[in-house]
Amino acid sequence: MTIPFEILRTPAAMRARSEDLRRDGKKIAVVPTMGALHEGHLTLLRAARAQADIVILTIFVNPTQFGPQEDLAKYPRDEAGDLALAKTCGIDLAYCPTVDAMYPAGAQTFIEVRELQQPMCGASRPGHFAGVATVVAKLFHATLPHIAVFGEKDFQQLAILRRMTRDLDFGIEIVGVPIVRESDGVALSSRNAYLKPDERVAARALSAGLAAAEAKFKAGERTAEALIAAARAPLEAEALARIDYVELRDATELTPLTTLARPAVLAIAAFVGTTRLIDNRVLS
Numbered sequence: 454m455t456i457p458f459e460i461l462r463t464p465a466a467m468r469a470r471s472e473d474l475r476r477d478g479k480k481i482a483v484v485p486t487m488g489a490l491h492e493g494h495l496t497l498l499r500a501a502r503a504q505a506d507i508v509i510l511t512i513f514v515n516p517t518q519f520g521p522q523e524d525l526a527k528y529p530r531d532e533a534g535d536l537a538l539a540k541t542c543g544i545d546l547a548y549c550p551t552v553d554a555m556y557p558a559g560a561q562t563f564i565e566v567r568e569l570q571q572p573m574c575g576a577s578r579p580g581h582f583a584g585v586a587t588v589v590a591k592l593f594h595a596t597l598p599h600i601a602v603f604g605e606k607d608f609q610q611l612a613i614l615r616r617m618t619r620d621l622d623f624g625i626e627i628v629g630v631p632i633v634r635e636s637d638g639v640a641l642s643s644r645n646a647y648l649k650p651d652e653r654v655a656a657r658a659l660s661a662g663l664a665a666a667e668a669k670f671k672a673g674e675r676t677a678e679a680l681i682a683a684a685r686a687p688l689e690a691e692a693l694a695r696i697d698y699v700e701l702r703d704a705t706e707l708t709p710l711t712t713l714a715r716p717a718v719l720a721i722a723a724f725v726g727t728t729r730l731i732d733n734r735v736l737s
């Protein structure tokens with residue numbers, strides 16, 4: 454039995470709807486996004502569809518995860534287009550709250566995942582992961598999911614949300630989906646829309662570096678120094694790119710590694726023109 458499609462706009466309305474669905478014994482999956490949907494997001498929606506009775510897409514461009522100099526104002530927004538795309542994957546409900554509904558005046562409570570939020574993107578984007586963890590907790594409280602689906606593209610975010618879910622007893626299964634890429638290797642991202650044609654070509658340097666490092670790993674290389682150097686080389690050769698970080702870290706604890714003896718993530722953040730892009734590859 455399918456339910457009529459609906460867009461919910463407030464935490465109270467969303468929660469009431471999910472409480473009804475739970476009372477009816479439905480298994481709920483949620484896919485949180487900031488909209489500007491692409492094939493990466495659609496892959497998450499299909500994974501959710503395969504595992505639940507009810508799929509809820511959330512679209513919320515969350516102001517608390519953007520720094521003062523970041524792209525909050527210009528972040529692409531197209532709710533109608535996003536919903537039309539998402540419906541091709543068979544979503545049941547959309548939760549698209551307003552900023553006022555999510556953050557009433559005086560809101561001052563934030564979730565910090567203390568260690569995991571420090572390095573990598575946390576070092577360059579102070580406050581970003583507290584914003585992410587807090588908004589995802591709020592989305593969980595409103596949608597009451599059994600399952601939540603996230604992309605491995607945002608590897609540190611996924612590690613943080615797994616830890617938050619465990620530490621705070623949410624009782625939600627967190628599902629990670631592998632990175633979806635363009636045919637030239639570039640990871641799909643809503644921010645790719647900012648790239649000028651020459652920058653879009655230059656963006657290949659991120660995935661090319663990861664592929665070069667993985668080839669070295671498969672050939673037996675295990676030192677962080679050599680793997681990181683291989684990943685940096687294409688970015689250093691690219692005039693339009695500027696490295697923010699290239700790091701090899703434990704895949705669960707995100708602690709730095711000098712030798713690869715356990716599953717690790719090789720992660721990159723780089724500016725291409727003024728657009729900050731991220732990519733990663735798990736080596737194990």
Ligand code: AMP
Pocket residue numbers: 485486487488493494496497602603604605606607630631632633634640641642643
């Ligand atoms: P965003 O709308 O950028 O906040 O992303 C929403 C979700 O989509 C996050 O869980 C991302 O990790 C995931 N995602 C974004 N790009 C990709 C991609 N290329 N492959 C897989 N998942 C992705």
